[in-house]
Amino acid sequence: MEIRFGTEGWRGQIADTFTISNLKLVCQAIADELLARGTAEQGMVIGYDTRFLSDTFARVAGQVLAANGIPVYLLDTVTPTPLLSFAVRYLGAAGGLMVTASHNPKEWNGLKWKGPHAGPVGEQDIRQMAARVGKSAVQFMPFDEAKSAGLIRLTNLDTQYFSQLFRFIAPVASKKRRLHVVVDAMHGAAGNYFAKALEEMGCQVTRLRSAPDPTFGGVNPEPIQQNLGLLMEKVLEVHADLGLATDGDGDRLGAVDAHGNFVSPQILFSLLTLHLLRERKWKGAVVKTFSTTGMIDNVASLYEVPLREVPIGFKYICDVMQSEEVLIGGEESGGIGIPRHMPERDGIFSGMLLIEHLLGSGQKLTEAVDNLMFLAGHHAYDRADLHLEQKKKELLLKSLRQKPRTFAGFAVEEVQTLDGIKYRLAGGGWILFRPSGTEPLLRVYAEAKDPADVQKLIGAAIQLIEQGKSAAKDR
Numbered sequence: 001m002e003i004r005f006g007t008e009g010w011r012g013q014i015a016d017t018f019t020i021s022n023l024k025l026v027c028q029a030i031a032d033e034l035l036a037r038g039t040a041e042q043g044m045v046i047g048y049d050t051r052f053l054s055d056t057f058a059r060v061a062g063q064v065l066a067a068n069g070i071p072v073y074l075l076d077t078v079t080p081t082p083l084l085s086f087a088v089r090y091l092g093a094a095g096g097l098m099v100t101a102s103h104n105p106k107e108w109n110g111l112k113w114k115g116p117h118a119g120p121v122g123e124q125d126i127r128q129m130a131a132r133v134g135k136s137a138v139q140f141m142p143f144d145e146a147k148s149a150g151l152i153r154l155t156n157l158d159t160q161y162f163s164q165l166f167r168f169i170a171p172v173a174s175k176k177r178r179l180h181v182v183v184d185a186m187h188g189a190a191g192n193y194f195a196k197a198l199e200e201m202g203c204q205v206t207r208l209r210s211a212p213d214p215t216f217g218g219v220n221p222e223p224i225q226q227n228l229g230l231l232m233e234k235v236l237e238v239h240a241d242l243g244l245a246t247d248g249d250g251d252r253l254g255a256v257d258a259h260g261n262f263v264s265p266q267i268l269f270s271l272l273t274l275h276l277l278r279e280r281k282w283k284g285a286v287v288k289t290f291s292t293t294g295m296i297d298n299v300a301s302l303y304e305v306p307l308r309e310v311p312i313g314f315k316y317i318c319d320v321m322q323s324e325e326v327l328i329g330g331e332e333s334g335g336i337g338i339p340r341h342m343p344e345r346d347g348i349f350s351g352m353l354l355i356e357h358l359l360g361s362g363q364k365l366t367e368a369v370d371n372l373m374f375l376a377g378h379h380a381y382d383r384a385d386l387h388l389e390q391k392k393k394e395l396l397l398k399s400l401r402q403k404p405r406t407f408a409g410f411a412v413e414e415v416q417t418l419d420g421i422k423y424r425l426a427g428g429g430w431i432l433f434r435p436s437g438t439e440p441l442l443r444v445y446a447e448a449k450d451p452a453d454v455q456k457l458i459g460a461a462i463q464l465i466e467q468g469k470s471a472a473k474d475r
Contacts, residue, residue: 005130007313008120011101011110014052018101018109020060026111027064027097028139029132033125034070034094039116043071045096045155047084049189049249050212051109054078054099059143061097061111066151067139070094073155078212080190080250081112082346083161089118089342090160100189100249103222106215112249119318119343162197168341169352171200177359180204182243182256184231186221187213190250194348198244201355208234208243221247223254223334225262232260242358242365244351251345252334255354257365265334266293266381271372272336272350273328275357277303282340284327287317290419291332291383291432291445298376311419312434318343332383332445380451384458386465388442393435396442396465397421400433407431408460410453431457 003010003022010026012018034040044065048058055078062072073091075084081098088096095115101108113129115121146152181203185191191210199205208231209217219227223245235243235256243256255263269288273296276282285306288296300307305327310316314337317329321343330336335345338353358368373379388396400421404412411426420434420443429448436443442465446457 003130003133005126007315009111009113009126011104011108013107014109020057023057023060023111024064024138024140025133026129027061028068028136029129029134030097030113031065031068031070031139032132032136033129035068037094039094040068040070042092042094042116043073045073045075045084045087045091045093046099047075047079047081047087047096048099049080050078050187050214051099051101051248052106052214054109057099057109057111058097061099062152063140063143063146064138066146066149067141069151071150072146072152074152076154076156078189079158080188080193080246080348082251082342082344082348083157083193085114085118085342085344085346086161086164087155087157088114088116090157090164091155092116095121098249102249103220103247103252105220114344117318117322117343119321119337120315122315122319158193161193162200164341165197165349165352166200169201169356171202177362178202178204179242179355179358180206180238180240181355182206182208182231182234182238182240183210184208184223184228184234184243184245184254185210186219186223186227186245186248187211187216188221188246188248188250190246190348193250194244194246194351197348197352198355201352201359203355206234206238206240216248223247223252228254228256228262232256232262236260244354246347246351247334250347253336253347253350253354254334255365257369259366261366263365263369264381265330265332266295266379267369267372268334268350268354269293269328269330269336270295270299270376271357271368272338272353273299273330274372274375275353276327276338277305279357279360282327284325285320286327287320287329289313289317289331290416290422291434292330293332293379293381293447294428294430295372295376295379296330302375309418314345332381378449379447380449380454381445381447382454382458383446384444384462385436386442386444386462387440388465389440393440393442397433397435408457410457427453429453429457431461433461
C-alpha cells in the first residue's frame with residue numbers, strides 16, 4: 001500500500017494507509033537515515049496527541065528506533081507539537097517524531113518529523129528517508145525490554161517548556177488589567193498547557209473542549225471560522241474579552257473577539273509582527289508563505305525590515321530561519337513561528353504574545369485590529385477548496401499559466417508561479433490557484449480591499465471550474 005509523504009512527514013487514514021505495519025516501515029527508514037548520518041546516538045524524542053491510538057503508535061515508533069540501537073525519549077503524556085520540538089533542542093537530540101495528523105479529521109493520524117534544529121525537516125530529508133522505505137528489514141523489540149535496556153526513557157519536560165515560554169514573557173504581565181479569555185483546546189493536545197500559561201500571565205481563563213477526545217466532538221480540530229461556533233457562543237455567554245483556540249496538536253492559533261467575531265489568521269500574523277516591531281523593537285526579516293496576506297508586506301515596509309516570500313509549507317520558512325536573522329514567519333493557516341523562541345510554529349506562544357500586546361496597549365482585540373487596518377490598510381481574504389479531478393486539474397493549471405487581460409473584471413498585472421499560479425490584479429488584489437498534492441482539490445485563495453471583491457474573485461474561480469473554461473481566455 002502506498003505511503004505518501006507531505007510537507008513534514010506522513011498522514012493517512014487509520015487502518016487504511018496509516019497502520020502499524022506501515023508505521024514500522026517508515027520508522028525503520030528514519031532509523032536507517034539517522035544511522036547513515038552518524039547522528040543516531042544523539043537519540044530521538046517521540047510525542048503524541050489525543051487521536052485514536054496515538055499513544056500506541058508512539059510506543060511502536062519507539063520500539064523500532066530502540067531495536068536499531070537509537071536512544072528514545074518518549075514523552076510520558078499527551079503533549080503539543082511545540083513541546084516535542086522544544087524537547088529536541090533541550091535534549092540535544094537528533095530529531096523528533098510527533099504522532100499527530102494535526103487538524104485533519106478524526107479518521108486520520110500521522111507522523112511529523114522534526115530535525116535537530118527543533119523545526120520541520122527539509123524536502124531533501126524527506127526524499128532521502130522515503131527512498132529507504134522497505135529497503136531493509138524492520139527491527140523491533142518488546143517495549144519493556146527496551147525500557148530495561150535504557151533505550152526507551154519515559155520523559156517529562158513540561159516544567160522546562162513553561163520556563164522557555166516565560167523566557168520572553170513575564171508572568172502576570174499587567175496588574176492593572178485582567179483579561180478574561182476563553183481557551184478552546186478543540187479536544188486536542190494543547191489546551192491545559194495554554195490555559196495554565198495564560199493564568200500565569202494573570203488572565204481569568206474559562207476552559208472549553210479541554211478534555212481529550214479522539215473524535216474531537218465531531219468537529220475537525222482546525223481553528224477556522226466554521227469550526228469555532230462553540231467558542232463564539234462561550235465568549236458571549238461568559239462576557240469574555242476574547243477567545244483563543246489551538247488546533248489538534250497545538251501549533252496553530254485561532255481567535256474570536258469579545259463580540260463573537262472570528263479574527264482571521266492573516267490578522268493575527270500581522271498583529272504579532274506589528275507588536276514585535278513596534279513594542280518589542282526586535283528586528284529581522286519577516287517571512288511569509290505565497291498564500292499569505294499583503295498586510296504583512298505593508299507592516300514590514302512600514303518598519304523597514306526585509307520581507308521574504310516562500311512556497312507554502314512551514315519547512316520553507318524554517319529554511320530561511322536557519323540561513324538568516326528572522327523576526328517572525330507565518331502561514332495563512334495560522335501557524336506562526338518566532339525563532340528567538342523556536343524555529344517552529346507554537347500556537348501557545350503566539351497566543352501569549354497576543355495577550356501581551358493587548359495588556360501592554362490597553363486595547364481590546366477589536367481596537368487592535370482597527371489600529372492594524374489603519375496602519376497596514378484594510379484587507380479582506382478568503383479561501384475555497386474546490387473538487388477537481390487530477391487530469392482536469394492539470395489541464396486547468398496549464399491554461400492558467402497564460403496571462404489573461406482580466407480576471408473577474410480586474411486587470412491582471414502579473415502572473416506569479418512560486419507555488420501554484422497567482423494573478424496580481426489592479427487595485428492591489430490577487431487570486432492564487434494551488435493544487436493539493438494528495439487530494440483531488442484545487443485550493444483557491446483571494447485577497448482584496450473590499451470583501452465583496454474577494455467573493456467576486458472566488459465566485460469567478462468556481463464558475464471557471466464548473467464550466468471548464470480556459471483560464472487563458474479574456475474573462
